Amino acid sequence: MANLKDLRNRIKSVQSTKKITSAMKMIAAAKLKKAQNAAESSRPYAAEMDRIMSDLVSKQTASDTTPKLLSGTGHDQKHLVVVLTSNRGLCGGFNTSVTREVKRFIATQEAQQKNVTVLMVGKKGIDLFKQDHGHRLIGQHLSITTPRFFNAEAIATDIIERFEKGEFDVCTIAYNKFISALSQEPTLKQIIPFKGTIADQENQETTPSLESIYEYEPSQEAVLDHLLPRNIKVQIFSALLESAASEHGSRMAAMDGATRNAEDLIGNLNLTYNRTRQAYITSELIEIISGAEAL
Structure with a gap:
C-alpha cells in the first residue's frame, strides 16, 4: 500500500x-505574438528582394565578370548547410524536426558523393549533431531569441568569407518556417549562389510585353553587386525571424x-x-x- x-x-x-x-506557457504565448508579427512582416520585404534579384539575374549574361555569389564556383561538390536551432530546450520537436530534415539532405548529397559541412546556429543543434555528424561541424553562432538585422549580418559575413576562401560551392539555410502556433515546417533554402537563370549571351531573347517595371541607377551591374550580399543578409534575417516565431510557438504548445x-x-x-x-x-x-x- x-x-x-x-x-x-x-x-x-x-x-x-x-x-x-x-508560467513558461504564458511567457511563450506573450513572446509568440511579437515574434509572429515580426516574421509575417518580414515576408513581403524578403519576397520583393527575391523578385528584384530574379529580374536582375534574368537580364544578366554569363561572363567572366559575373559575381561569384551569382554564378557560383562552377561546381556543386562542396555544400554548406546553415542550421537554425535554439539555445534552450523544452520546445517540443522544434530542434529535432529541422535537424532530421538536414540529416536527410546530408544522406542525399552523400549518395551523390558530395561533401557536406554544417554551420550551426544554436546550442541544441550541436547536441543533436555531434554524435553522428560531429565531424561536419565547422562553426557555431549563438541562437538569437529576438533577432536583429545585425545578427543576420554577422552570420552572412561569416558565410561570404568562407565562400570567398573556397570552403564550399553551395550554401543552404535550414530553419523552421512558422505556419501557426501548432505547426512549423522544416525548410531548406539555397542562398549561395542565388538561384536564378542567367541569360545565354548568344541566344538571349527579349519579349517587350514582359519588360521589367524596374529601372536601375547607376546601372544594373552596380545594383546587382550591392544587392547580392544584401539579399543573403535579408534571407538569413527572414529565416531567423521565422525560426524565432516557430520556437516560441513550439514551446507554448x-x-x-x-x-x-x-x-x-x-x-x-x-x-x-x-x-x-x-x-x-x-x-x-x-x-x-x-x-x-x-x-
Whole structure:
C-alpha cells in the first residue's frame, strides 16, 4: 500500500512543476505574438528582394565578370548547410524536426558523393549533431531569441568569407518556417549562389510585353553587386525571424501539453491518495472493533 506521506510529497512536486510549465506557457504565448508579427512582416520585404534579384539575374549574361555569389564556383561538390536551432530546450520537436530534415539532405548529397559541412546556429543543434555528424561541424553562432538585422549580418559575413576562401560551392539555410502556433515546417533554402537563370549571351531573347517595371541607377551591374550580399543578409534575417516565431510557438504548445499532463497526474494522485487514506482508516477501524470484541 502506498505511503500517504510519499503521495503528498509527490502531489506537491507535480503541483510545483505545473506552476512552472504554466508560467513558461504564458511567457511563450506573450513572446509568440511579437515574434509572429515580426516574421509575417518580414515576408513581403524578403519576397520583393527575391523578385528584384530574379529580374536582375534574368537580364544578366554569363561572363567572366559575373559575381561569384551569382554564378557560383562552377561546381556543386562542396555544400554548406546553415542550421537554425535554439539555445534552450523544452520546445517540443522544434530542434529535432529541422535537424532530421538536414540529416536527410546530408544522406542525399552523400549518395551523390558530395561533401557536406554544417554551420550551426544554436546550442541544441550541436547536441543533436555531434554524435553522428560531429565531424561536419565547422562553426557555431549563438541562437538569437529576438533577432536583429545585425545578427543576420554577422552570420552572412561569416558565410561570404568562407565562400570567398573556397570552403564550399553551395550554401543552404535550414530553419523552421512558422505556419501557426501548432505547426512549423522544416525548410531548406539555397542562398549561395542565388538561384536564378542567367541569360545565354548568344541566344538571349527579349519579349517587350514582359519588360521589367524596374529601372536601375547607376546601372544594373552596380545594383546587382550591392544587392547580392544584401539579399543573403535579408534571407538569413527572414529565416531567423521565422525560426524565432516557430520556437516560441513550439514551446507554448509543449508547455501547454505538459501543464495538461500535470493536471491529469495530480488528479490521479489525489484519487490514489484518497483511496489509500480510506483504506488506512478502514483498517484501523477493523482493528479497533476486533479489539473491543476481544474484551
